[in-house]
Amino acid sequence: MGGGISVQVLGEPKRTKIFEGWFCFLSYLKLSGATNFKAIILNSTTNLSLRLMLDILKENEGVDLYLDNDATGEKYTGFFMKAVQLYHYCRSNAISTHWDLNMLKGARDKFGKLISTLKISTRDVEGIWRSQTQVTDQRYRYQGYEDVNEFLKSSIIRGDQKHTRH
Numbered sequence: 001m002g003g004g005i006s007v008q009v010l011g012e013p014k015r016t017k018i019f020e021g022w023f024c025f026l027s028y029l030k031l032s033g034a035t036n037f038k039a040i041i042l043n044s045t046t047n048l049s050l051r052l053m054l055d056i057l058k059e060n061e062g063v064d065l066y067l068d069n070d071a072t073g074e075k076y077t078g079f080f081m082k083a084v085q086l087y088h089y090c091r092s093n094a095i096s097t098h099w100d101l102n103m104l105k106g107a108r109d110k111f112g113k114l115i116s117t118l119k120i121s122t123r124d125v126e127g128i129w130r131s132q133t134q135v136t137d138q139r140y141r142y143q144g145y146e147d148v149n150e151f152l153k154s155s156i157i158r159g160d161q162k163h164t165r166h
Contacts, residue, residue, distance in 0.1 A: 004042075004043040004047055005040060005041065005042055006040075006041040007041075008025070008038070008039040009038050009039075010034070010038075011036035011037070013036060014036050015062040015064055016038045016040060016056055016060045017038070017040070017064045017066060018039075018064070018080075020042050020067055020068055020073070021041060021042070021044075021147075022041055022043070024066055025041050027147075027152040031148070031151075031152055037064075038060070040056065045072050045075075050083060050110065051101055053080055054097065054101075057087050057097075061134045063084070064136050065077050065080060065137050065138060066148055067147075068146055069144075069145065069147065070146065073147075077139070081133070083111075084133045086114065086128055088133050089127075089128045090118065095118055099118075
């Protein structure tokens with residue numbers, strides 16, 4: 001994994017946690033006290049490519065997303081959720097998860113093109129997008145704040161350091 005992405009492994013990882021930047025990762029550590037996870041620090045959401053998502057899912061389908069509470073964070077969270085739902089469907093139905101990502105370059109609807117290429121029936125598609133996965137969107141924990149770091153700074157200023165043990 002390159003391109004400005006950092007990986008930190010703490011203890012014996014049970015889950016993978018994805019952060020937009022180092023300050024959010026460090027703020028999460030301060031708030032949670034968590035010690036057994038693998039952290040992927042993106043340094044930019046643009047580093048969260050479909051290729052990286054697949055690499056993460058192949059290693060561990062238990063993923064917690066700590067992206068920013070903004071339009072970009074919403075976009076990438078939604079994209080990751082769709083990727084894991086399709087990935088999980090393919091694994092459950094013995095369909096290859098070695099997707100040809102080169103043929104998706106420039107495609108407006110990457111998942112539509114992928115579903116068509118994988119020959120997944122249209123009647124299955126709706127169920128795919130409703131399926132439950134082990135990927136969670138953690139932005140609700142710092143709702144009203146831009147990111148985990150802003151939440152921590154605000155709680156320090158208020159003097160009521162809330163711990164979000166997870």
